[in-house]
Amino acid sequence: MGLRRTVWCGEVQASGVEVTVAGWVDATRDHGGLLFVDVRDRSGVVQVVVDPGAAPEVWEQARQWRGEWTVAVRGLVRERSAANVNPKLATGAVEIVPAEVAVYGRARPLPFQLDGAAAVEETTRLRYRYLDLRRPDLQANLRMRHRFTAAVRAHLDAAGFVEIETPTLTRSTPEGARDYLVPARMAPGRFFALPQSPQLYKQLLMIAGLERYYQIARCWRDEDLRADRQPEFTQVDIELSFVEAEDVMALAEGLVREACRAAAGVELQAPLPRMTYGEAMVRFGSDRPDLRVPLEIVEVGADLSGTAFQGFAQPLAAGGVVRALRVPGGAALTRRELDALTAEARNRGAAGLAWFLLGTEGEPAGPVAMRSPIAKFLAPEQRAALVERTGGAAGDALFLVAGPAPVAATVLGWLRLWAADRFELRRGAWRALWVTDFPLLEWDADAGRFVAVHHPFTAPHPDDLALLAGEPARVRALAYDLVVDGTEVGGGSIRIHDREVQSRLFAALRLSPEETADKFGFLLEALSYGAPPHGGIALGLDRLVMMLAGADSLRDVIAFPKTAQAGDPLTGAPAAVAERQLRELHLRADAVRT
RNA sequence: GGAGGCGUAGUGUAGUGGUUAACACACCGGUCUGUCACACCGGAAAUCGCGGGUUCGAUCCCCGUCGCCUCCGCCA
Numbered sequence: 001m002g003l004r005r006t007v008w009c010g011e012v013q014a015s016g017v018e019v020t021v022a023g024w025v026d027a028t029r030d031h032g033g034l035l036f037v038d039v040r041d042r043s044g045v046v047q048v049v050v051d052p053g054a055a056p057e058v059w060e061q062a063r064q065w066r067g068e069w070t071v072a073v074r075g076l077v078r079e080r081s082a083a084n085v086n087p088k089l090a091t092g093a094v095e096i097v098p099a100e101v102a103v104y105g106r107a108r109p110l111p112f113q114l115d116g117a118a119a120v121e122e123t124t125r126l127r128y129r130y131l132d133l134r135r136p137d138l139q140a141n142l143r144m145r146h147r148f149t150a151a152v153r154a155h156l157d158a159a160g161f162v163e164i165e166t167p168t169l170t171r172s173t174p175e176g177a178r179d180y181l182v183p184a185r186m187a188p189g190r191f192f193a194l195p196q197s198p199q200l201y202k203q204l205l206m207i208a209g210l211e212r213y214y215q216i217a218r219c220w221r222d223e224d225l226r227a228d229r230q231p232e233f234t235q236v237d238i239e240l241s242f243v244e245a246e247d248v249m250a251l252a253e254g255l256v257r258e259a260c261r262a263a264a265g266v267e268l269q270a271p272l273p274r275m276t277y278g279e280a281m282v283r284f285g286s287d288r289p290d291l292r293v294p295l296e297i298v299e300v301g302a303d304l305s306g307t308a309f310q311g312f313a314q315p316l317a318a319g320g321v322v323r324a325l326r327v328p329g330g331a332a333l334t335r336r337e338l339d340a341l342t343a344e345a346r347n348r349g350a351a352g353l354a355w356f357l358l359g360t361e362g363e364p365a366g367p368v369a370m371r372s373p374i375a376k377f378l379a380p381e382q383r384a385a386l387v388e389r390t391g392g393a394a395g396d397a398l399f400l401v402a403g404p405a406p407v408a409a410t411v412l413g414w415l416r417l418w419a420a421d422r423f424e425l426r427r428g429a430w431r432a433l434w435v436t437d438f439p440l441l442e443w444d445a446d447a448g449r450f451v452a453v454h455h456p457f458t459a460p461h462p463d464d465l466a467l468l469a470g471e472p473a474r475v476r477a478l479a480y481d482l483v484v485d486g487t488e489v490g491g492g493s494i495r496i497h498d499r500e501v502q503s504r505l506f507a508a509l510r511l512s513p514e515e516t517a518d519k520f521g522f523l524l525e526a527l528s529y530g531a532p533p534h535g536g537i538a539l540g541l542d543r544l545v546m547m548l549a550g551a552d553s554l555r556d557v558i559a560f561p562k563t564a565q566a567g568d569p570l571t572g573a574p575a576a577v578a579e580r581q582l583r584e585l586h587l588r589a590d591a592v593r594t
Numbered sequence: 595g596g597a598g599g600c601g602u603a604g605u606g607u608a609g610u611g612g613u614u615a616a617c618a619c620a621c622c623g624g625u626c627u628g629u630c631a632c633a634c635c636g637g638a639a640a641u642c643g644c645g646g647g648u649u650c651g652a653u654c655c656c657c658g659u660c661g662c663c664u665c666c667g668c669c670a
Contacts (some may be wrong), residue, residue: 031633111604113605121663122607178669190607347666
């Protein structure tokens, strides 16, 4: 290789001793009679200054160098004169005077510039991901990710956990997301599935008596993607035996706090606040409330009782609710915006969106002066009660949704986040909390049956067991989600460790005994051989690191991510395969995309 | 499955029913001894994503298609 590195570029210090740096040509500045070359490695950049009079051979070579060539420089470090110090550079007080240089590899002009001056299109970046990753900010993200996982391993190791790998070739199970399938050559017509999570394996490890398991586990879900969703992603997967929900939450809370501190210096509140699912839905209209937004939904049905306005009266008579959200500054919204909000509220299931703009007639202290198409349907005392209940003031807008409680909640929950964006209402950061007491089951109208909110192995609350057969919607789950700034970053539960309870749950899900036996027989069987009470949690590693890195997309914290169409522009995956490969797998492709 | 946005030199953008398709950075050549976003002079570089239609004429208008981004549905 010739010259061998003795020091990282970013750590070159004034010394008068000889060093050798190796890396990429970050920039050249040729002044004719003086040449500057910035050499970059993973640690940073250092300036090399070449004087043709002092070192003509070196100058002859170095003046040929172009951006992104890989080179090495051996020479003396010297301090720059005070006037030439660059305070923006860690090594800005020194420079290298080369005695010998070497070129390891030349580079064609790059397909895009790495300086970040222009936002390059995602496809181009991904097609040349190995160049994109030369950007210091992306490398910093990957290092932060490493620090996070290193802290997780250290923390869990110290707590007696064992890191265990589980299979990625496993079986498809009903419920949950669409599986990625892998054809089984040895078994024509059969398929492996890539795991959506190691859920069943970690339960089996508990039955096996490992007691404390974790894994930095890759998971796959073949669903449509988003900025915060990739087809393959990573969970910090944890499971413990002989524990209750409190034990798991305490462990996870300490772990996340420590890892956030170690990776990014972020301090989470201690202890994290708790909120039940029901409270979160009523107050924030979401099961993952963003506590940075200082707005809450309020119940106003009682203030409107006896109203003549059918848009409120009918839902109330039908057992529904009327709820309101105050939006500070919302009186400035245009009719066009209000119409668009109404349309979106309808799109989300609301019958309509009632709005009241307060104090818009110019009255100095008269917030009851409201502008609204339906104000005339409300008695003056009702309008006053509405303003009083919501804490409305001149300049605010009040939005009301009437209907079934879940619809009113989710529509206003959406509106709350919209208002936070529109009026920049978010305050603070890292507002984490636990959301608990989720319902175990929810009605799936399409399937015509109940489905598991979390997954079908989540334990019902013991007090609610009797409701399972008759009123399944009222059964609470021993489940908990970790939410940070409106993003779900982890979720877990106490699992069912009783074979009979597990069977009852499958029955509540309308899984036939035959299907249960076929697909989950192994689990039921395992549960019959002395299963410990157990539970765990899975933390979304990518999302946590994304937030810690301040990134907007998971792609910025994954080395080789996929596009929104689940493709990889670098390798061309997914790709067609040879006919022979299909034959071996007993498959026929019925569609060919060119 | 649905909605919206984008696609023009290597990159990022501008632009127009008839133009020599513009600008910046990058690239190439030259000048320059203190730059670090070096500066200055010059140059090369475009199938205006692809296919079809309208038109005397389409990069521009219309339809389709592909790709990328964002959102809804979906994601136990």
